[in-house]
Structure formats: C-alpha cells, structure tokens
Amino acid sequence: MTQNFQNSDYESKSPGKSSAEETLRLLAELPPPADLTDRVHHRLAREQAKPIRRGFWALWLPSQRLQFAAAAVLVVAVAGSTWTVYHSHPQAGPKAGANTQVTPALHPDASSGGFGTAGAERVPPTLNPIKVPPAPKKKPSASKTGKPSPKKLATPTAAATQ
Amino acid sequence: MEIPTTAAMKPTDSKAQFDPISDSRVEDAGVAIAALVDEYAGTLYRVAYSVLRNAADAEDAVQETYLRVLRHRNSLGEIRDPRVWMVRIVWNVVLDRKRRAKTRPETDDVADLARMLPASGLTAEERVASAQHHEHVLRAVAQLPEKEQRVLILSAFEELSSVEIAQILGTTESTIRSRLFRARNLLSNLLSHSRSVR
Numbered sequence: 001m002t003q004n005f006q007n008s009d010y011e012s013k014s015p016g017k018s019s020a021e022e023t024l025r026l027l028a029e030l031p032p033p034a035d036l037t038d039r040v041h042h043r044l045a046r047e048q049a050k051p052i053r054r055g056f057w058a059l060w061l062p063s064q065r066l067q068f069a070a071a072a073v074l075v076v077a078v079a080g081s082t083w084t085v086y087h088s089h090p091q092a093g094p095k096a097g098a099n100t101q102v103t104p105a106l107h108p109d110a111s112s113g114g115f116g117t118a119g120a121e122r123v124p125p126t127l128n129p130i131k132v133p134p135a136p137k138k139k140p141s142a143s144k145t146g147k148p149s150p151k152k153l154a155t156p157t158a159a160a161t162q
Numbered sequence: 163m164e165i166p167t168t169a170a171m172k173p174t175d176s177k178a179q180f181d182p183i184s185d186s187r188v189e190d191a192g193v194a195i196a197a198l199v200d201e202y203a204g205t206l207y208r209v210a211y212s213v214l215r216n217a218a219d220a221e222d223a224v225q226e227t228y229l230r231v232l233r234h235r236n237s238l239g240e241i242r243d244p245r246v247w248m249v250r251i252v253w254n255v256v257l258d259r260k261r262r263a264k265t266r267p268e269t270d271d272v273a274d275l276a277r278m279l280p281a282s283g284l285t286a287e288e289r290v291a292s293a294q295h296h297e298h299v300l301r302a303v304a305q306l307p308e309k310e311q312r313v314l315i316l317s318a319f320e321e322l323s324s325v326e327i328a329q330i331l332g333t334t335e336s337t338i339r340s341r342l343f344r345a346r347n348l349l350s351n352l353l354s355h356s357r358s359v360r
Contacts, residue, residue: 020349023299024212024318026279032207036221040199043225047232048192 191235199228202245205321206252212315213256215275223259227252243329249322250330276300302352310345313338 206227210220230251231238241247276296284292303311316327324342328335 019295020299020302020353021314021318021346023276023279023296024303024315025320026296027275027300028208028212028315028318028320030208030211030278030280032204032211033217033221036207036224037199037203039221040203040225040228041196044192044195044199044228044232047229 191232191238194238195228195231195235198231198244198248202248203228205245205319206248209249209316209319210252210256212318213253213260215271219259220256223252223255226255230255243326245321246326246329249326253316253330298353298356299349302349302356305352306345306348310341310348313341314345314349317342 203224206224207220210223211217214220214223227248231248276293279296303314306314312331313327316322316330322330324335324338328338331338
C-alpha cells in the first residue's frame with residue numbers, strides 16, 4: 001500500500017498545510033446527498049432499458065472487427081481499381097525514340113484570336129499521318145486558247161522591237 | 163473493493179468476442195455496476211463537488227461517469243483498481259465541464275461555499291471568522307496555477323495516495339510530490355500576502 005500524504009513526514013514539513021489545507025479537507029469531506037445512489041441507480045436502469053441501437057452494418061457483421069475488416073477491403077479494392085485504370089492507359093507524353101509527329105504551335109494572334117492554343121489540334125502519336133500524294137502538274141498545251149498572260153503582254157518580243 | 167466478477171466479466175476468449183452480447187451478460191454487468199454505484203458514488207460526488215462547487219453539476223458528473231462505465235461494461239473485468247479508474251473518469255468529466263463553463267461568467271460563490279463548510283463547536287463569532295478564513299483560502303487556491311491547484315485539491319482526499327493521484331492525473335508520483343510542494347509554497351505566500359494587505 002502506498003504511503004498517504006497525510007502520514008508522510010515530507011508533507012508535514014511543508015508550509016501552509018495545517019491551516020489552508022484544512023479548508024480543502026473540509027470541502028472534500030462534505031457529505032453527498034442522501035438519495036444520490038438511488039438517483040444514479042434509477043438513471044442507469046433507464047439507460048439499460050433502452051433498446052440497443054444496431055446500425056445497418058451490425059445486421060450482417062455483428063463484430064466491430066469484421067466491420068473494420070470489410071471497410072479495409074473496400075478501401076483496398078477502390079485503391080487497386082484506381083491504380084489499374086490509371087496505369088492501363090498509354091501515357092500522353094511522347095516516348096523516347098518513338099516516331100512522333102510534332103504539332104507546330106500556332107502563334108497566339110494567328111487564328112485563335114488571342115486565346116493561346118485554343119485552335120491547336122492534338123494529333124495522337126499512335127495515328128499515322130495520311131500522306132497525300134502531290135497533285136500532278138499539268139503542262140500548258142499549245143492548242144489551249146486562252147487569254148495571254150499579262151506578263152507576256154507587258155514584255156514585247158524581240159521581233160517587235162527591231 | 164473487488165468488482166463482483168461474473169462469468170460475463172472475466173476475460174473472454176477470442177471466439178466469444180465475435181458473439182453478440184447476450185441478455186444474461188448484460189444483467190451480470192448491471193449487477194456489477196450497481197455494486198460500484200453503492201460503493202463509490204459518494205467519493206465520486208465529493209471529487210466532483212470539490213472542483214465544480216455546485217451540487218447539481220456534481221451529481222450530473224457522477225451520473226455521466228456511471229453512464230460511461232455502463233458503456234464499458236464488457237471490459238469491467240480487466241480493471242485492476244475500480245476506485246482509481248472511476249475517480250479518473252469523474253475527474254475527466256469534471257474538467258471537461260469546467261472547461262465548457264469557462265465561456266460563461268463565473269459566479270462569485272466562494273463566500274457561500276465557505277459558509278457551508280462545517281464549523282461545529284464554535285461560537286457565532288468564531289463561525290464568522292472561520293467562514294472568512296475559508297473564503298480567503300479558497301480564493302487563494304483559485305489563484306494557483308492549474309496543475310498545482312489540481313494536485314492540491316486531490317491531495318485533500320484522504321483516501322487517495324500520491325501514487326493514486328499520479329494515476330488519476332496521468333503523471334508520475336515524483337511529479338505529484340514536487341507539484342504539491344510548489345502548491346503549498348505558493349499558497350502560503352498568497353495567504354501571507356493577503357494577511358499583510360489586510
């Protein structure tokens with residue numbers, strides 16, 4: 001049994017114990033109300049008579065440990081599916097060494113009306129650009145009648161000048 | 163005091179913990195808590211009253227303490243010293259209430275409290291002088307730092323040892339002793355200062 005304060009020699013030498021602490025001791029010894037225990041018993045009986053509330057989880061998982069385990073499984077499942085979805089898609093950035101097509105950046109004032117890259121088109125790196133063959137140049141035929149070009153009219157021929 | 167141990171209050175095996183609480187176990191725990199009420203309600207009330215200094219608030223604190231015990235009825239068998247455990251609960255309840263009441267203006271009820279303290283065998287003049295002395299002491303205690311004040315209040319309970327006070331306040335016995343020494347020094351200085359002013 002531990003030594004009590006009042007029996008200790010240490011405390012008996014302390015200042016102010018005899019007069020001041022006597023007041024606190026008197027305060028600590030004030031008797032409780034006579035029917036305190038009855039009222040506490042009554043309150044506890046009322047509290048125990050209340051039906052035990054059981055939540056939705058308790059219907060099929062009565063133990064708190066099971067509920068915690070189920071919640072943990074749900075969290076792991078959500079985290080795992082999120083990770084899977086994120087890593088299954090190809091990354092947007094170009095891979096090193098890959099044949100990529102660089103989209104030229106448009107000048108801000110060129111076509112977007114000052115909205116930066118609002119008019120830019122993203123070309124997926126996986127998409128092969130369609131190469132359109134250049135249109136064949138047609139040589140102007142002699143039989144073709146048309147208006148002479150203004151250039152020809154402006155430059156006089158050598159015969160005319162002579 | 164030994165808590166009346168029943169089959170339901172003994173530590174259960176892991177398999178039994180997954181079973182829902184049966185009605186018989188609830189009844190057994192109710193019997194144990196009723197025994198705790200008969201044994202410690204008075205002590206808890208006095209502890210609560212020494213801090214709150216209001217009969218209704220102290221009784222509310224005691225009831226709340228037993229409601230908390232009721233919530234932990236399944237682990238009552240694991241409690242080594244129910245008296246210290248319950249005093250610790252009521253102490254926390256009381257401090258929580260006092261903290262919440264700080265927002266309200268405190269009533270100056272020290273003089274009323276000083277008149278309530280027993281003064282048997284004294285003449286009328288001596289009673290008045292005794293009440294004044296108690297009032298001065300209570301006002302001086304109220305001026306102490308919080309930690310010292312708490313130790314001093316709990317040390318006034320003869321049934322609580324220094325080790326038990328340390329358990330209640332969640333600290334070591336040496337800390338309790340040093341705080342008590344400091345509290346007594348400060349209280350002595352405050353009282354001598356008030357005497358010199360008078």
